[in-house]
Amino acid sequence: MEYQVIEKEERLQFLEEMFESTELKVTESYSYPTIMEDLSNVVLFHIKEVTFEGEEKSPRREAFENVIGMIQNEGVNFIYLILGDKKGVSFYFGLVKESEYDGELPMPIDEMGNNLLKSAIRGNFRGSKIEEVSPEEMIEIFDRMQTNSNNRNRKYASVIGTPGINESEDKKSFQGVDRLVDVMQGDDFGLCILAKPLSKRAIKKIEDDLYQIYNSLSTFSKISLQEGENKSKGTSISKGTSDSVSYGENTTKGTNYSKTSGTSENTGTSESKTAGSTKGTNYSESQTEGKNWGKSEGKNEGTSKTKGWSEGSSSGSSSNSTNKGTNGSGTENWGTSYSENTGTSSSKGTNTGYSNSENMSKTKGTNTSTGTSESKTAGTSETTGTNSSKTTGTNNSASESSTTGSSQNVSKDIINKKAADYVKYIDEMLLPIIDYGKSKGLYLTTTFIFADNNSQLEKLGNTIKSLYSGKKGNKNPLEFEILENNDKKIEYFKNFQIPNCVSYDNENALTLKSHFIENDEVSLGNWYSPNELGLIAGLPEKEVVGLALNEEVEFGLNAKTPEKGEELISLGNLVQSGNEIDTKVYLEKSALNKHIFITGVTGTGKTTTCQKLLIESELPFLVIEPAKTEYRILMNNPKTEDILIFTLGNDKVAPFRLNPFEFFEGESITSRVDMLKAAMEASFDMEAAIPQIIESAMYSCYEDYGWNIDTDENEKFENPYDEGVYSFPTLEDLLNKVETEVTKHNFDDRLKKDYVGSITARLQGLLVGSKGQMLNSRRSIDFRELIEKKVVLEIEGIKNGTEKSLVMGFILTNLCEALRAKYNKDKHFKHITLIEEAHRLLSKYTPGDSLNKKNSVETFADMLAEVRKYGESLIIADQIPNKMTPEVLKNTNTKIVHKIFAEDDKEAIGNTISLSKEQKDFLSSLPTGRAIVFSQGWTKALQVQIKQRTNTTSDENIDEDRLKSRVEDFYIENYKKGIFIGTKYEKITKEQFRLCRKFSTNKEFVKIFKAVFEENVNSFRDFERVMNLLNDKKFFDNIRRVLTNDDENIENLKNKFKEYYDIFSDDLHKTIYAKYYGGLKIQGSTEDNLKKIKRDLKESIITIFNNGDLNLGIDRSYLKKYIQK
Incomplete structure (x- = not known):
């Protein structure tokens, strides 16, 4: 039996060249204008931050494929550039005009970069931060490509070959560029990939070349031979x-x-018989x-098995038959x-x-x-x-006829393994690249790297090979070649160009190595589809130093469309997947009185958002700011330049005066006492009967000032609400009432001492220093006037948290009553109150808190909810939503949420605006200035970039003298109120006002003035004389000496008083009071005056000098005995 073997080695010779290095030489030097000579031919974009969708965990390679797919124009090279140094890495995408291209581009390079490339990046990596590189930065980048920081020339290497993609999910993450960056961390290096889009004609040529090679290889990869013999003999x-x-x-x-x-x-049995x-x-x-004549080429594989039986006879003829066949x-x-x-x-x-013949056949087979x-x-x-x-x-x-015969078949396969492997390589690797490229584009790609020395190049090149060579079966793996300093390729690379080369290799071998041959020239690069290009030129899958990765979650994109003519407050621009777009987001002004809740940790834009709402609303407002001074910046805004800022607890700048017991005409004493008690309960821990004792003491204080608790009328003052009338008790009066009220309740001595001590300690702390100056005032600033202005109350000067809460409670009490009074006069009045750190007063009840505190918080929450009907809009701002009483979150119609971290806070606020779990988690990733907003009529929460109207972090300081001067003007304009002693008589100058303020801070002077002079002073001139007298230190020293000496020594001291008064009396008491009144022009005779002095002597002296709060350094027991003489 003979076997015919078909081999044509000469036709497969090019396969041998696949195992040899392809030598591609650039014979022509770069002769085109350099990039530095014409920067208009290149555009670069610095990728500073990349955003990816939350469920992906990293940027998808497909997103980059979409980006590169946008670049399909001939004459343009895509640039992927990484520059690394000790500080980190920088990623750049860009476009450059091909030097050899003599056609006309559809648009300039910079326009193509912004309209195509930048838009594609933003669309596929939505929310990413991209900045176009300026010409100055471009020159700096080119310099870094030329030399290092020591002005030494760079070493270059080229990388050619085809990358391989690991399809396994567990290996996919090991091919990210972040691993390359980590390997090269700290090194000064660069990696640049240039990709030139190929035309449809070029792609078709490559495909045809591959098919031709495939057909040739298929002929010789496997040959099947089959021989058969059949003998037959018969007579006819x-x-x-x-x-x-x-x-x-x-x-x-x-x-x-x-x-x-x-x-x-197929399985079957057939039987046949014929006669x-x-x-x-x-x-x-x-x-x-x-x-x-015929020609046939092909490949045949198969298995055949045939078995048959034949018998016949014939006479009168003879025949011979031979059969050969193939079945497969x-x-x-x-x-x-x-x-x-x-x-x-x-x-x-x-x-x-x-x-006469008979034939029988039986066949059974399976195929x-x-x-x-x-x-x-x-x-x-x-x-x-x-x-x-x-x-x-x-x-x-x-x-x-009689016939006998026999048949025998033999089959043989001859395989050329080398040809078969390349057939498989074309089938499984090259043709899929072409197929993918026909729809998404095919790119002629070259890679070059540079570093300070060859060792760094070796590290970088080997890392690229290790990361991107992929799985087995790649006949054209990545290889890199370190270039000599005079290599002509380097100049092409420095200008972002792909050089053409001359090669003497077989064209089939070059095609199988993914090289593109055109006009007898070979480009120094390999053709990749976006799939391969996305592998080697992608973005990091994990964050690296120099490029931040941000997770992005989708929010709503459609706010309620405002109706024509509707008043709106501009918030900012809509954010789509982290990318700010030119779509404005507004709040309806009519929805303000349904209240707003704003939250966010420090420094994320919460205060900036609050200030924007205040400015945009153009309404009067009151800001209660417990801990900061950031609202002072509003003084520099044209819309709020008339703002009043009071510094509560810091009397040196802009003093504030608030008598908690002062109420408005029409308000009941009972409601005022309830609110004051609620403020104290919300601020202090009050055990047992303390709230009831304080309540009883308050009523007693009102009764002492002539108030009828049942009728809310005053029996002592004819016009108790008039300006300059002091008809309301003070905190000092309440403190003095405590012991009396405790005694009334018949507690035993131990409880009595405990209650007196506990209440006294709490109230005494409110009467000290600036707090005492502010709260122990006989009259308050008129809140009905404040709510018509733009006002900020800074409580930073009060450091104690419970005292801050108490002051906030007093302020809100007066505010609500002022709003009610204003509404009764003007039904269209609108006002905004902004409360920062509202949890201090409106904290959530937790197990262990007293029921008194729980009830008081509910009282204030209800009060704030009710002020809506008076035209009031509340903006409640707090860093910790979970600390807020739930009523606040439920009763605020608009929520603005900046970055928050705590899980319980995200749950608390997220549940009120229907956020999903992913959206709640994303609240920790919000950039500064962005917020999740939900408001009236919206079906979904939106992500909004708040447009800044003020800069709370600037170094610009507001001079405190501006605050001081403006508040002084306010008090001078409202002088009739008599808030400061001596100011109620007439409108005075700032200098005179400051003297009054200084006088008011001296408790000793104030006591003497109230007890002795106030009834008889009717003008500021008279008051000024009293101030001068009481400010005379020598006068007080002589009084002390007189009061502490025996009668026989008095004569020796009389001469010391001659310089102070004209009327002199031998009576010591007359002498003292004659001195007091000597500076005043009191009407009436001297004798009448002296009689009045004598009549008031006992009561006045005891009131002034026997009071424990006044210390003149005298013997009180002696004084009392002496006076009673």
């Missing part, structure tokens, strides 16, 4: 006469391509001439067949015979085939022929 006798003439001509041409593989299974008898006579003569399944065939047949046939003869079937046939068939036949004869025969 036949007699007859026949005359037949036949001739004809036939021509057939055709082309056929077939690729078949499949699976089929027959023939008798006849035939004469024939036959002559045939013919010509046949799973067949792949490609070829071209041509057939041409021309012939003439002539037959003549006589045959007579008899035939299985697997594969894909694809068939394409194109051809031309032409047939021309003429046939003529004539037959005459007589047949009378008897025939007997």
Whole structure:
């Protein structure tokens, strides 16, 4: 048996060249204008931050594929650049015009960069921060590519080959560029990838070249040979006469391509038996001439098994037969067949015979085939022929035939492994790249790297090979070549150009190595689809030093459309997936009185948002700021430059005066006492009966000042609400009442001491220093006037948290009553109150808190909820939503949420605006100035970039003298109120006002003035004389000496008083009071005055000098005895 082996090694010679390094030489130096000479031909974008969708955990490679897919214009190279140093890495995307391209671009490079590339980056990495590189920065980048920080030239290397992608999910993350950056951390290096989009024509040429190589390789990758032999012998006798003439001509041409593989299974049994008898006579003569030519190439694989049985007999004829054939399944065939047949046939003869035969066949077989079937046939068939036949004869025969035969088939496969491997490589790697590239684009790509020295180049190059070489089966793996300093390629690289090379390699070998050949030139690069390009030129999958990765979560994009003519407050711009877009977001001004809650940790924009709302509303407002001074910046805004800022607890700057017991006409004493008690309970821990004792003491204080608790009328003062009338008790009065009220309740001595001590300690702390100056005032600033202005109350000067809460409670009490009074006069009045750190007063009840505190918090929450009907809009701002009483979150219609971290805070606020878990988690990732906003009529929360109207972090300081001067003007304009001693008589100058303020801070002077002089002072001139007298230190020293000496020594001291008064009396008491009144122009005779002095002597002296709060350094027991003489 012979086997025919078909080998044509000379046709596979190019495969040997695949294992050799392809030497691509650049023969021409770079001769085009450099980038530095014309910066208009290049545009770069610095990628500073990248945003990815939360469920992805990192930026998707597909997003980059979409970006690169936008660049399809001929004449443009895409730039991917990484620059690293000790500080970190910088990522750049860009475009550069191809130097050799002589056509016209559809638009300038910078326009193409902004309209196509930048937009594509923003669209696929939404929310990313991208900045166009300025010309100055561009020059700096080019300098870094040329030399290092020590002005030494860089070392360059080129990288060519095809990257491989690891499809396994567990390996995917190991091919990120972040790993390359981590390896090179601290090194001064650069990596640049240039990608030139190929035209459709070029892609088609590459595809055709691959198909041609594939077809050639397929012929020799596997050859199947099959030989068979069949022998048969028989005898036949036949007699007859026949005359037949036949001739004809036939021509057939055709082309056929077939690729078949499949699976089929067939099992069956067939039995047949035939018997027959023939008798006849035939004469024939036959002559045939013919010509046949054909060509066939293909590949055939299969398995065939045939078994049969045949028996027959014949007489009168003889025949010989030989059969050869091929039977297979799973067949792949490609070829071209041509057939041409021309012939003439002539037959003549006589045959007579008899035939009787019987045939029986039985067949059973199974066939299985697997594969894909694809068939394409194109051809031309032409047939021309003429046939003529004539037959005459007589047949009378008897025939007997006997036939025996045997058959044997042998099959052999001959495989060329090298050719088969490359067929598989084309099928599985190259053709898929082409197929993907036909839809998304194919890019001629080259990579170059640079560093300070060869060792860094080796590290960088080997890292690239390790990361991106991919799985096995890549016949063209990545390789890098360190270039000599004078290599012509370097100048091309420095100008972001792909050089053309000359190669003497076989073109088929170059094509299999993914090189592109055009006009007998080979570009120094390989063609990649966006899939491969996205692998090596992608963005980090994890954050690296120099490029931040931010998770992004989707929020709503459609706010309620405002109706025409509706008053709106501008918040800022809508944010879509982290990217600020030019869509404005507004709040309805009419929705303000449904209240706003703003939250966010320090420094995230909460206060800036509050200030923006105040400015945009153009309404009067009151800000209660417990801990900061950030609202002072509003003095520099044109819309709020008339703002009043009071510094509570810091009397040196802008003093504030608030008598908690002063109420408005029409307000009941009972409601005022309830609110004061609630403020104290919300601020202090009050055990047992302390709240009731304080309440009882308050009522007693009002009664002492002539108030009827039942009728809310005053029986002592004719016009108790008039300006300059002091008809309301003070905190000092309340303190003095405590012991009396405790005694009334008949507690035992221990409880009595405990209650007196506890209450006294709490109240005494409010009467000390600036707090005492502010709260122990006989009259308050008129809140009805304050709510018509823009006002800020800074409570920073009060450091104690409970005292801050108490002051906030007093302020809100007066505010609510002022709003009610204002509303009764003007139903259209609108006002905003902003409360910072509202949890100090409106804290959530927790187990362990007293029920008194719980009830008081509810009282204030209810009060704030009710002020809406008086035209009041509340803005409640707090850093800790979970500390707030739930009523605040429930009763605020608009929520503005800046960055917060605590899980309980995110749950508390997130549940009120229907945020998903991912959206709640994202609250910790909000950038400064951004907020999640939900308001009236919105179906979803929106992410908004708040437009800044003020800068709370600037170094600009507001001079405190401006605050001081403005508040002084306010008090001078409201002088009739008599808030400061001596100011109620007439409108005075700032200098005079400051003297009054200073006088008011001296408790000793104030006591003397109230007890002795106030009833008789009717003008500021009179008051000024009293101030001068009491400010005379020598006068007070002489009084002390007189009061502490015996009678016989008095005569020796009389001469010391002559300089102070004109009227002199031998009576000591007359002398003292004559001195007091000597500076006053009191109407009436001297005798009348002296009588009045004597009449008031006992009461006044005891009131002033026997009071424990006044210390003149005297012996009180002696004084009392002396006075009673």
